[in-house]
Amino acid sequence: MRSPKDFFAPLAVGAPEPLRQIPVPPSRMIHFFDPSNEKMAAKVPDLAKKVDVLLGNLEDAVRADRKEAARNGLVAIAKATDFGKTQLWTRVNSLDSPWVLDDLITLVTEIGDKLDVIMVPKVEGAQDIHYVDRLLAQLEARAGLTKPLLVHAILETASGVVNVEEIAGASPRMQGISLGPADLAASRRMKTTRVGGGHPGYLVRTDPTGEDLNAGRTTYQQDLWHYTVARMVDACAANGILPYYGPFGDIRDVVACEDQFRNAFLLGCVGAWSLHPVQIDIAKKVFSPAPEDVAWARRVIAAMGDGTGAVMIDGKMQDDASVKQCRVVAELADALAADDPELAAAYDAATKEASA
Ligand SMILES: CC(C)(COP(=O)(O)OP(=O)(O)OC[C@H]1O[C@@H](n2cnc3c(N)ncnc32)[C@H](O)[C@@H]1OP(=O)(O)O)[C@@H](O)C(=O)NCCC(=O)NCCSC(=O)C[C@H](O)C(=O)O
Numbered sequence: 001m002r003s004p005k006d007f008f009a010p011l012a013v014g015a016p017e018p019l020r021q022i023p024v025p026p027s028r029m030i031h032f033f034d035p036s037n038e039k040m041a042a043k044v045p046d047l048a049k050k051v052d053v054l055l056g057n058l059e060d061a062v063r064a065d066r067k068e069a070a071r072n073g074l075v076a077i078a079k080a081t082d083f084g085k086t087q088l089w090t091r092v093n094s095l096d097s098p099w100v101l102d103d104l105i106t107l108v109t110e111i112g113d114k115l116d117v118i119m120v121p122k123v124e125g126a127q128d129i130h131y132v133d134r135l136l137a138q139l140e141a142r143a144g145l146t147k148p149l150l151v152h153a154i155l156e157t158a159s160g161v162v163n164v165e166e167i168a169g170a171s172p173r174m175q176g177i178s179l180g181p182a183d184l185a186a187s188r189r190m191k192t193t194r195v196g197g198g199h200p201g202y203l204v205r206t207d208p209t210g211e212d213l214n215a216g217r218t219t220y221q222q223d224l225w226h227y228t229v230a231r232m233v234d235a236c237a238a239n240g241i242l243p244y245y246g247p248f249g250d251i252r253d254v255v256a257c258e259d260q261f262r263n264a265f266l267l268g269c270v271g272a273w274s275l276h277p278v279q280i281d282i283a284k285k286v287f288s289p290a291p292e293d294v295a296w297a298r299r300v301i302a303a304m305g306d307g308t309g310a311v312m313i314d315g316k317m318q319d320d321a322s323v324k325q326c327r328v329v330a331e332l333a334d335a336l337a338a339d340d341p342e343l344a345a346a347y348d349a350a351t352k353e354a355s356a
């Protein structure tokens with residue numbers, strides 16, 4: 001580990017100064033596309049107008065014989081596209097793969113000025129982040145970059161979960177962490193065969209009401225990911241970085257996708273991955289606070305004055321702690337509304353109605 005005094009020192013001569021605060025532009029959906037897929041690539045200019053983050057995926061879901069095409073495709077797309085305020089991220093191949101070194105060298109050298117965040121899969125501990133951290137510093141210095149690239153880790157191995165706190169604090173480049181439920185399930189030897197979401201067999205059942213063990217007993221499906229998401233959120237919040245739910249693989253099941261995303265939102269995540277265009281609007285809806293919640297939050301903040309003491313609003317006690325929660329919602333709403341006139345109008349209309 002670096003000493004606290006050196007934490008913010010560049011790791012290579014000529015590399016840009018690390019940031020002291022992670023920037024928090026909207027990142028409600030990290031939209032995955034395969035840069036070697038011509039149909040997907042053709043949609044990038046339009047998608048860039050709709051999504052918060054576009055991610056050129058080089059890892060899983062890209063066939064081994066398409067890895068170079070995906071890498072070169074991303075370089076070409078990044079050079080040709082004006083992304084406006086939309087962030088461009090990439091997911092490189094895993095650190096033990098034959099492709100990752102060329103991924104990093106090529107991307108930083110060719111399009112390091114266009115990339116915001118590099119997502120690193122299958123991170124097991126701080127040592128993986130330290131390796132990427134130093135290599136990026138060397139490559140940034142060589143490419144003459146002035147803005148440091150940020151790093152996002154995927155939490156998708158049992159070791160990664162055990163070490164999530166040290167991963168979150170391993171480098172000033174750490175921007176955030178996403179849950180990778182599919183690889184994590186395999187790593188843990190879970191008996192699921194899905195990409196995220198629940199499982200009907202993971203449930204609790206009410207007690208028997210009589211001799212018949214099958215009669216009148218209700219079952220409730222449980223959330224397989226609750227523990228890991230909560231742990232990831234704490235690790236991120238404690239280190240000033242951002243937590244995300246990852247993929248929901250049942251593209252047709254837009255209802256359960258929305259539920260999974262909302263659970264993550266309520267627990268503290270700022271966004272999720274969209275794997276298909278149909279998931280973009282789900283993430284946008286879920287990870288933008290609801291207008292009625294924003295109206296309520298603004299009402300509590302107004303009633304609480306300097307934020308201390310206790311007041312009653314509609315029969316509910318509000319105090320220093322509830323106003324802090326309301327500020328989280330109201331500040332997120334203001335940040336999102338600043339770039340979205342439609343959302344701003346919906347928030348203002350709900351606020352007006354609530355105070356009428
Ligand atoms: C899941 C898909 C393979 C489905 O693709 P397809 O069968 O082509 O779907 P559709 O026919 O419904 O597509 C309609 C049109 O939309 C385009 N399309 C589809 N997906 C995307 C996209 N992500 N971005 C842009 N455009 C997209 C299609 O090309 C069709 O176009 P057209 O014919 O012109 O109308 C596919 O969606 C897909 O591959 N998605 C990305 C998958 C992915 O990235 N997977 C990796 C992330 S999840 C993961 O890695 C697990 C994680 O790490 C963990 O461990 O948990």
Ligand SMILES: [Mg+2]
Nearest residue numbers: 060156180183
């Ligand atoms: Mg994975």
